[in-house]
Amino acid sequence: MRIILGFAIWVSFLWGSGVARFVVEKNSLKVTSPDSLKDVYECAIGNFGVPQYGGTMVGVVLYPQSNKKACKSFQDFDISFKSKPGGFPTFLLVDRGDCYFTAKAWNAQNAGAAAVLVADDRIEPLITMDTPEEENANADYLQNITIPSALISKTLGDSFKRALSNGDMVSVSLDWRESLPHPDERVEYEFWTNSNDECGPKCESQIEFVKSFKGVAQILEKKGYTQFTPHYITWYCPEAYIHSKQCKSQCINHGRYCAPDPEQDFSRGYDGKDVVMQNLRQVCLYRIANESGKPWLWWDYVTDFSIRCPMKDKKYTKECADKVIHSLGLDLKKIDKCIGDPDADEENPILKAEQDAQIGKNSRGDVTILPTLVINNRQYRGKLDKAAVLKAICAGFEETTEPAVCLSSDIQTNECLENNGGCWQDKAANVTACKDTFRGRICECPVVQGLKFVGDGYTHCEASGLGRCQINNGGCWKKTHDGRTYSACVDGASKGCKCPPGFRGDGVKSCEDINECKEKLACQCPDCTCKNTWGSYECSCSGDLLYIREHDTCISKKATTEVSWSFMWFVLLGLAAAGVAGYGLYKYRIRRYMDSEIRAIMAQYMPLDNQGEAANRVHHPDI
Structure with missing residues (x-):
């Protein structure tokens, strides 16, 4: 599936040293029987087939009596490893050597095996089983390998063979759940690709993957579930060859950024520098699209360019690329400015950044082959297939944060459908603590209509907070x-x-x-009669007596009536007397006030009788 770009002259161009750091990606192999081998072992994920990222696979190991290296078709030996209905899948153990790893996997798959375990033939650290480096007539089968593969150590392989020869059943579980980091709710992934479309089946598989994965990738990106970045590998020409015909036709910026000739023929077709320029254009398009808030347009451009501007139609040109860019509504001037001058004797900052990114960081190895997919800083191993890659991306989400597409039946099994996943549930209220995840399921008390349930999630969950009585009481x-x-x-x-x-x-x-009557909790007065009701009681009194519940007593209805009417008449007469007295007092005080006011006014304008007499006495003292 993957290819090493270029040929002999270009091998030494990478990094300038020709030495790249390669990291072997591993998964776990758990042996459950026989007891003597029970343990968890490491195995290396192959660069082909479909690893079950985020999942597990259980099976029994079989070692063929013939064709032990699986370099020939098992049909020639009339051997089948297909498991019977209800039986465990077969993990075929084969020996390393004599043919490509992919050929072993292909022959095992055609014989009905569910997975292939390749036992190393030497004591050494685990390596990554890769695809053939050279193209051959049978390369098409590489894209059809769908079973997972793993390389195991020679020591473990020998142990399996001894156990099987002794008649023991060797049961194992391949576990990919921790093969990819899954720290949070967003997955970051890179796709190292190439714009060259004339490298045969390998280039065709790249573009077919882009076309098939485009829809899913764009949805995940638009909703913020993923952060995608495309990358492109370039080489540089050794200084001694900068002025050679080969470097001038394959490189830009005076030999700093190069790509192999598409046809591996310098005399015809497009040159390597044409590929470098288109790669650079695609990187710049992504950057400008990302700045505009639409990074997913990269997928549209690459798809449309491959259809509208193929090399075979002599349309692999800037003019054709500009038409595609214009159709997507992107700023062509900004993209051209990003590309810069390919003839300048200086570094191009965009391609320099791409070369720096090729160097592995932390757990990731250097990117040396195309295509390469890097998910959460781990190199993906396996077939470049829409479903397989989506599974790997889904394995990169923190549990319970994965998008709905990761929980579809095409991607994983819903463990909550069988026995409710062993979690608590209330069938009457249709409430369950089982939450399906990509890796399996978790038992966690749910939140329903804003109401939180509390409990262990396994044996009980209880509604808590205001409004809890509205859900299943x-x-x-x-x-x-x-x-x-x-x-x-x-x-x-x-x-x-x-x-x-x-x-x-x-x-x-x-x-x-509670029977309040029987337990003498109510109606205790001598004249009371008690009758129990559901949830309460009724007390009554004999004869003409009236029961007063607050005081648990009986009183006469007649006495109560007489006292009540007498009391009412007393109140009414009291109110009437108070009204008359108040009115009389009011009249008296008003009258006194009016008299005093009138007398004061009259005193100002006419003398009173006693005042006249006093005056006469003054003027007639002899009287």
Whole structure:
């Protein structure tokens, strides 16, 4: 599936040293039987087939009696490893050597094996099983390998063979759940690709992947689930060859950035520098699209360019590329400015950044082959296939944060469908603690309509908070009888169930009516008669007596009536007397006030009788 770009003259161009750091990606192999081999071992993921990222696969190991290196078709030996219905899948153990790893996997798959385990033939650290480096007539089968593969150590392989020869059943589980980091709710992934479309089946598989994966990639990017970045590998020409015909036709910026000739023929077709320029244009397009908030347009451009501007139609040109860019509504001037001058004797900052990114960081190895997919800084191993890659990306999400596409039946099995995943559930309220995830399931008390359930998620979950009684009555007892409904759920309480007054019980499964009459909890007065009702009681008095519940006593209805009317007449007469007295007092005080005011006014304008007499005495002293 992958190819090493270029040929002999270009091998030494990478980094300038020709030495790249390659990291072997691993998964776990757990042996469950026989007891003597029970343990967890490391194995190396192959660069082909479909690893079950985020999942596991259980099977039994078989070692063929013939064709032990699986370099020939097992049909020639009339051997089948297809498991019977209901049986465990077969993991075929084969020996390393004599043919390509991919040929072993292809022959094992055609014989019905569910996975292939290749036992190393030497004591050494695990390596990554890769695809053939040279193209051959049978290269097409590489794209059809769908079973997972793993390289195991010689020591483990020998142990398996001894156990099988002794008649033991070797049961193992391949586990890819921790093969990719899954730290948070967003997956970051890179796709190292190439714009060259004339390298045969390998180039065709790249563009077919882009076309098929485009829709999913754009949805994930638009909704913020992923952060995607495309990358392109370039080489540089050794200084001694900068002025050679080969470097001038394959490189830009005076030999700093090069690509192999598409046809590997310098005399015809397009040159390597044409590929470098188109790669640079695609990087710049991504950057400008990302600045405009639409990084997903890269997928549209690469797809449209491959259709509208193929090399075979002599349309692999800037003019054709500009038409595609214009159709997508991107700023062509900004893209041209980003590309810069390919003839300048100086570094291009964009391509320099691409070369720096090729060097592995932390757990990732250097990118040396195309195509390469890097997910959460780990190199993806396996077939470049839409479903396989999507599984790998889904494995990069923190559990319970994966998007809905990762939980579809085409991608994973919903463990909650069988026995509710072993989690708590309330069938009546259609509430469950089982939450399906890409890796399996978790038992976690849910939040329903804004109401949180609390508990361990396995044996019980209980609604908590205001409004909890609205959902299945908060998990409490509730019953209606004789037109009355009682509930043990108190909406104001955060949690818990308590039987209402008149009942006793656990409040969850049952509340039983209390017979207040039989237990002498009510109607204790001498003249009282008690009758029990559901959830309450009724007290009555004999004869013409009236029961007063607050005081648990009986009083005469007649006496009560007489006292009441006498009291009412007394109140009415009292009110009438108070009214008359008030009115008289009011009249008296008004009259006095009016008299005093009138006398004061009159005194200003006419003398009173005693005043006249006083005056006469002054003027007639002899009288």
